[in-house]
Amino acid sequence: MFEAIAFYLFAFLTISMFYITVTTSQALYALTALAAGMIFISAFFFILGADFLGAIQIVVYSGAVMALYAFGMMFFDTTRDVKEKQGNNAIILGLGTMAALLIVAIFSAPIISDNISAFYPMTAGAGNTQEVGMVLFTKYLVPFEVAAVMLLVAMIAGIVLAGKKMDISLTLTEEDEIRAMREEQEKEVS
Amino acid sequence: MEIGLNHYLVLSTILFAIGLVGVMRRKNLLMLFFATEILLNSVNISFAAISHYYGDLTGQMFAFFVIAIAASEVAVGLGLLVVWHKRHNSIDLDKMSTMRG
Numbered sequence: 001m002f003e004a005i006a007f008y009l010f011a012f013l014t015i016s017m018f019y020i021t022v023t024t025s026q027a028l029y030a031l032t033a034l035a036a037g038m039i040f041i042s043a044f045f046f047i048l049g050a051d052f053l054g055a056i057q058i059v060v061y062s063g064a065v066m067a068l069y070a071f072g073m074m075f076f077d078t079t080r081d082v083k084e085k086q087g088n089n090a091i092i093l094g095l096g097t098m099a100a101l102l103i104v105a106i107f108s109a110p111i112i113s114d115n116i117s118a119f120y121p122m123t124a125g126a127g128n129t130q131e132v133g134m135v136l137f138t139k140y141l142v143p144f145e146v147a148a149v150m151l152l153v154a155m156i157a158g159i160v161l162a163g164k165k166m167d168i169s170l171t172l173t174e175e176d177e178i179r180a181m182r183e184e185q186e187k188e189v190s
Numbered sequence: 191m192e193i194g195l196n197h198y199l200v201l202s203t204i205l206f207a208i209g210l211v212g213v214m215r216r217k218n219l220l221m222l223f224f225a226t227e228i229l230l231n232s233v234n235i236s237f238a239a240i241s242h243y244y245g246d247l248t249g250q251m252f253a254f255f256v257i258a259i260a261a262s263e264v265a266v267g268l269g270l271l272v273v274w275h276k277r278h279n280s281i282d283l284d285k286m287s288t289m290r291g
Contacts, residue, residue: 154262161269
């Protein structure tokens with residue numbers, strides 16, 4: 001009973017928040033609605049018993065990703081609207097729904113055939129975080145390490161792309177060039 | 191009334207449709223990134239639901255990797271967007287149709 005109430009409440013909230021994100025013309029409204037939607041999604045994870053996933057969802061999405069977006073928005077002139085080209089809304093809506101239905105068909109095909117058995121069944125008497133740790137650090141250790149390397153690559157790429165003059169290596173250039181660059185910079189400031 | 195797996199899959203479908211409409215309709219690149227986040231999250235919900243109703247942890251593991259991929263995608267994408275905005279002073283998708291630097 002309570003599960004049903006919680007499900008419908010959070011489903012309504014999530015859908016309305018994401019609808020606002022997609023339709024609003026203000027970037028700031030979209031950002032805040034997206035952050036709220038992420039938090040509401042974590043509620044589903046808590047209902048489903050995936051506590052660790054819910055906590056990660058809050059920490060990563062509404063913490064790290066939203067901070068990155070807010071930081072990125074400072075670079076852009078968000079008060080100026082980008083002109084949205086108004087296409088045929090009915091066609092777009094139809095295409096979107098059709099594609100989503102296709103996704104469900106793909107998902108439900110193995111469920112309907114009903115020959116799924118648990119690959120890594122949950123251990124009795126262990127909390128969700130414990131179970132996740134046991135499976136992640138035994139069966140999924142290699143993907144875990146690959147994901148760590150991927151995050152490192154993404155971090156370095158972000159720093160190099162967004163930083164100033166990061167494409168010039170200071171260790172490989174001569175001293176004179178660096179001095180000339182610095183003098184040029186000081187000239188620009190003064 | 192019992193909440194079953196189908197409820198979660200239908201919810202995931204609706205969110206996925208919202209995200210797809212966002213991807214197709216918006217011309218502001220920042221909004222395009224937001225819509226991508228919605229798509230990834232809707233898939234995460236169905237992963238967690240299937241994981242719960244089948245007593246299998248594989249779905250949650252995949253959700254973790256999806257979150258990691260989303261985080262790195264945002265970092266690289268925003269970096270590229272900042273560079274593009276510095277050069278062209280716009281984040282309009284239609285002006286990006288030519289691949290000149």
